[in-house]
Amino acid sequence: MNVGLVRDPLYLKHKNGDGHPERPERLVAVDQAIDLVAFADELLDLPAGDAGHDELARIHNRDYISRIAATDGERPRMLDADTGVAPESYRAALRAAGGTITAVDAVLAGEVRRSFALPRPPGHHAERNRAMGFCLFNNIAVAARYAQDAYGLERIAIIDWDVHHGNGTQWSFYEDPSVLYVSVHEYPLFPGTGLVQDTGRDIGQGYTLNLPLPAGQTDRDYAIAFEEVVLPVLGEFDPQLLLVSAGFDAHRDDPLARMQLSVDGFRWMTRALVEIAEQHADGRIVHVLEGGYNLEALSEGVTAVLEELTSDELREREPAGDRSTASEGLQTVLTKGERVLPRHWASLA
Numbered sequence: 001m002n003v004g005l006v007r008d009p010l011y012l013k014h015k016n017g018d019g020h021p022e023r024p025e026r027l028v029a030v031d032q033a034i035d036l037v038a039f040a041d042e043l044l045d046l047p048a049g050d051a052g053h054d055e056l057a058r059i060h061n062r063d064y065i066s067r068i069a070a071t072d073g074e075r076p077r078m079l080d081a082d083t084g085v086a087p088e089s090y091r092a093a094l095r096a097a098g099g100t101i102t103a104v105d106a107v108l109a110g111e112v113r114r115s116f117a118l119p120r121p122p123g124h125h126a127e128r129n130r131a132m133g134f135c136l137f138n139n140i141a142v143a144a145r146y147a148q149d150a151y152g153l154e155r156i157a158i159i160d161w162d163v164h165h166g167n168g169t170q171w172s173f174y175e176d177p178s179v180l181y182v183s184v185h186e187y188p189l190f191p192g193t194g195l196v197q198d199t200g201r202d203i204g205q206g207y208t209l210n211l212p213l214p215a216g217q218t219d220r221d222y223a224i225a226f227e228e229v230v231l232p233v234l235g236e237f238d239p240q241l242l243l244v245s246a247g248f249d250a251h252r253d254d255p256l257a258r259m260q261l262s263v264d265g266f267r268w269m270t271r272a273l274v275e276i277a278e279q280h281a282d283g284r285i286v287h288v289l290e291g292g293y294n295l296e297a298l299s300e301g302v303t304a305v306l307e308e309l310t311s312d313e314l315r316e317r318e319p320a321g322d323r324s325t326a327s328e329g330l331q332t333v334l335t336k337g338e339r340v341l342p343r344h345w346a347s348l349a
């Protein structure tokens with residue numbers, strides 16, 4: 001199956017500063033790995049567009065957008081302790097959000113059924129009026145709003161398996177029942193948000209789902225978390241489009257976190273989400289790169305996910321195993337979830 005791919009040379013121009021883990025070499029490594037895959041003829045390069053200020057303003061406030069725009073062509077500097085800008089960062093950020101829209105557009109227009117956007121800077125920590133955690137504009141949130149406005153979608157699910165909680169994405173849709181946000185992340189860890197009991201506000205109650213897991217979770221634990229909570233809720237929500245905040249920093253070799261996933265774990269999650277997409281969303285699923293700081297783990301992870309996406313058949317996945325075989329940390333979180341989540345989701349009752 002053809003899978004749309006969004007890459008752009010401008011994504012390499014954004015720099016956070018010397019020695020920073022979120023560096024252009026991440027995408028160079030991914031590019032090199034993609035060039036070597038056996039299924040390269042099934043990847044369809046999509047030309048990335050630029051997001052306009054009106055598209056960004058559905059998620060960010062105009063003053064904030066202007067502040068980032070004002071860095072265009074200026075000297076490199078830090079916006080906070082860990083998020084920097086270079087002279088080309090603003091333009092790269094417009095294209096990062098725009099390229100994510102491109103990936104969504106290609107799927108919703110029926111050009112491809114699945115796509116993967118590989119932008120820099122990443123997006124899921126960017127808040128309404130704040131750059132944060134290596135992120136300037138919230139690419140996936142901007143693209144979700146675009147999908148609603150341009151195609152009238154009523155139910156979009158965002159699944160965030162980056163090892164960090166996607167605070168910016170969560171707050172973007174915290175009072176909004178039309179976008180389900182599901183995050184599986186390491187806790188405690190940056191940014192410190194994403195508790196089980198944080199499930200949304202007002203009419204958005206229930207439409208945020210956080211699984212904050214202690215360090216050390218394995219492929220098996222992630223699979224159990226998916227089978228026990230993530231997949232039933234996705235099925236019940238019945239999304240028309242799946243968006244995946246695909247970070248690869250939950251890999252056991254990542255230097256910024258302490259999870260224990262292997263590349264097989266990312267394959268497993270992709271198979272499970274493709275199945276949900278096939279059952280509920282006409283097969284429409286878009287992956288968007290977030291973090292991942294070990295170059296080898298990152299490039300192997302991205303190519304493994306791409307290989308899964310090119311498969312025409314639903315690939316069988318290893319049985320997750322019984323809940324009693326999950327780590328103690330996961331069992332504790334699942335028990336906490338049982339006190340909160342069945343209120344919103346009959347499938348968990």
Ligand SMILES: [Zn+2]
Binds near residue numbers: 162291
């Ligand atoms: Zn991350």
